[in-house]
Amino acid sequence: MSFEFSNNPLGAREDFRRARRRAALQEIVFQFKGKSSDLLSYDDVVHKLKGLEVSAQLLKDIPIDSIVGSVGRYRDFNRRFLPRDGINSERWARVKMAMTGLKGVPPIEVYQIGEAYFVKDGNHRVSVAREMGFSHFQAYVTQVQTKVPLALNVEPDELILKAELAEFLEKTRLDHIRPGADLTVTVPGQYVALFEHINVHRYYMGLEQRREITYVEAVLHWYDTLYQPVVDIIHKQGMLQEFSGRTDTDLYLYITQHRTELEERLGWDITAETAAGDIEPRSSGYRATSEPIRNIYKHQGTSKPQSALVKGRLFVDILVAIDGCDSGWSSLTHAALIARRENGARLHGLHIVPVRSERHGPKMEELQNNFNDRCRKFDLSGRLAIDAGKRIRRICQRARYTDLTVMCLTGGQTDTKLSEGLRTLLRSCPRPVLVVTQEESPLDRILLAYDGSGLAREALYTAAYLAGQWGIELAVLTVHDAQISADNIQQRARHYLESHGIEAIYITEQKVAIVQAILNTVKEQNSNLILMGAHGRNAPWYINVGSAVAPVLQQSNQPVLICG
Template structure:
């Protein structure tokens, strides 16, 4: 007697079911090991948490099977990949498979759509069978459900808690109404609490400013426009989101807000979002390049003494801090090192001049050798005098105390400023061992920002009438090196922004072939519509630079920093060192 073909077919379908059931068991075991849920989502739970507001029919169409993430009533009967979890479904499942592979086929399933995700109302077994047969799409009668927060097919049960918080946040702030199309999705719990606190702070500020009650809806809209979006633009400009894969812009905004607040508490002064963001990425990015830089930096710090460190690469400050900015000012935050002597006050006067031109802020820094010297009458008097001078000049200012090696502490704080202004009381000496121990050389090598050196010389005055203090006649010493190119960038900015005369000097030693450096500088300045006087000289470099500066009545010299590695410069000396020893005018050293 021949076997019944129908019986053979049902047996084959049952075998397929049990294979699918075995895969479901393995999937659940792996879920327990990895902590990643394979549960389907409950439609009713999702609908309630995301605050559904209505629905509309979308008709019959093909939908991707991978986008089906839940079910209305049978979300416990299948895994996330619609593998059967119970053997009691065996014959029903097998029957659906026979129908699916037969001549008649199966009718469309019924689904609810929320965002890009789907939930099965009727047809769970059809979805399970279709997936096991290798299908990628299935015909479905779709009803779209409208919610404040859309879903994506990769949503997990734990994500629903965050999605629910997002829906609550939008319900309170009405930002989805006032700013349609916004995306404030996050991937970590607790983020919306931070946003709530910021919006409440914005609300209080607006109420004080306007003398009236301000609605949460109004405050949230202004917070989004004036607080949130400007920071997001910085994040986008720096491309930092690539350092944190799998995270969102709002995640990074919240972390940046918290990191910036912690930095400001630690430093005692304001930190720009750009600087805080760069620091956040350098400390916490998971990108291999960043990780290696952190490890390498720590090793280098441990084995290389300060005087032999070469510091950041040329142009790093411009790439990481200046270029991503939204404003046009170069020197918003100016750090000035104060020691209570006349040279420190002269450095402050130059810093105030820059701050007035830039509408910037002064950060005063006093470094003591021991903690005991932090709380002394002299330190209190220095701080009071600093604040008095800044207030008299109409420049906002903040003051901080540090303990430790002076050059190192200035360099550490320089990361949060745009310009460092210091007194040139002790320039690098001519002797090799003295150069090795020079704190000023260490500062120039390691400092991540341009350094404005204020020479202390006989007759130097600190009154506003002193022509030298005005910084209104600039001369750039240019040799085409990478650091000189950074100096050219700064010189072009100062001449254009401050509208001051600029002289560009190129010097070659005698009998050397004249390079095309001056032509390069001229082309660069012309492309930026910055007028300048160009001078080419041949002779001793240091002497020629100083003589030309005097002849041109320059009261601000600009040049690149050290060109050789620190060890060679200690042995051979440097033109920068010689100019620092001899100049009577402020010298802006760029890197």
């Protein structure tokens, strides 16, 4: 690159006028891009970022492009250090002549914050040097340390975020007690919410421990037990890829806010993982029912110890449909049995009334108290929500926030009514459904009706989990018909179960209808839990619901777990 140097007053003043015109044009360009053309104010930056001088002056060459601000003259030049109105042309011209003459000019003085430099003395020299195309300039540099780093491309408005972060770190000292913790956000005002989270956490810590909790204690405990677990969920679910441009802290606040909204709307306690999954973008064909099962048994066909395969719980949150009748409490009894086997799963009771006006009153209060008393008796965590609308529709809408739906089959329902209700439930419910009777069952002897269909495989995965995790007996039934060979189909189930170290009894039937075969085998094996898919092979689901699931429910007094 070559430069033309003006070494006379007239030429230097003309250079100044060209620089002023360029500055005016750049103002328009910056405005069009929606960005600020202002230099950063050193005093403002140091105040906001809690800066502290940490070193003496050091003479070195610095990149001119890295100079982003000024100590006192940040309004006199734009971000490119072109002169604005108010700059004396004579002084600028004299500097230009000095820099092109033999005498030269002394080094400038700057402060360094992160990657950025701020001119303490020598603003005109920097302006002329940029106009002349210099890439570096000699400077006396004083290092300034701040709570948060400063990048070269920072905009003045972005300083608000950095200032809020600096204040947050100054008060919480998280950068000291948890070095490397990154709590940056992309929206101003978010640290107010974080302060509130810490203060509330400190309050409840004091109540629980019955002592005064120091602020540092509260910050550390909040970070380790509330913040970091949610961040782990964010990374586990890959949410940063779905919400590009957002940070861990952005999503932490988003998830906790959504969790609070869900709890207020549903009347249940919701986990952070459930809230995170609810806001994660999903594809239109997503079926969440089978995912937990596949995650637990993802190494199909490998021979591994049972304890290595079953690392988690399949049913952490259980929806319990309460109909308000004495016989209907059987659903809570069976759900409580499952919750205890799942190491204290949470019970989410749901009672549906026809209209919203019936959600309150003495009867509903009595129902709430009854539910709470029974949960305490079972020594389990549970909350009953009272909603209004169509029963099956509301159950299906809320099932997405749980892992299993339990409902009681009460007497007095006609075959038509039962079939219609099941069709709606199994078509819309995104989770397995356990239909129980009024008689209490120990749920320790499973009969799996297996025909090799897609949903039968889901039932197989569930059976493997229950037999392995709960240590209960399992029998597998396959019925031969004109389209399938029972022995061939059942061999697949046998291979899967044996590869996971799970023992079972294998039964095949011929020349017997599927419903009758299930009923006969239940009696012969003394089974007390029937496990099956909502529909079978090569037939529309609505036919199979009417011809298999509904008759089994009507004719058997045993609970039926349906994978739909």
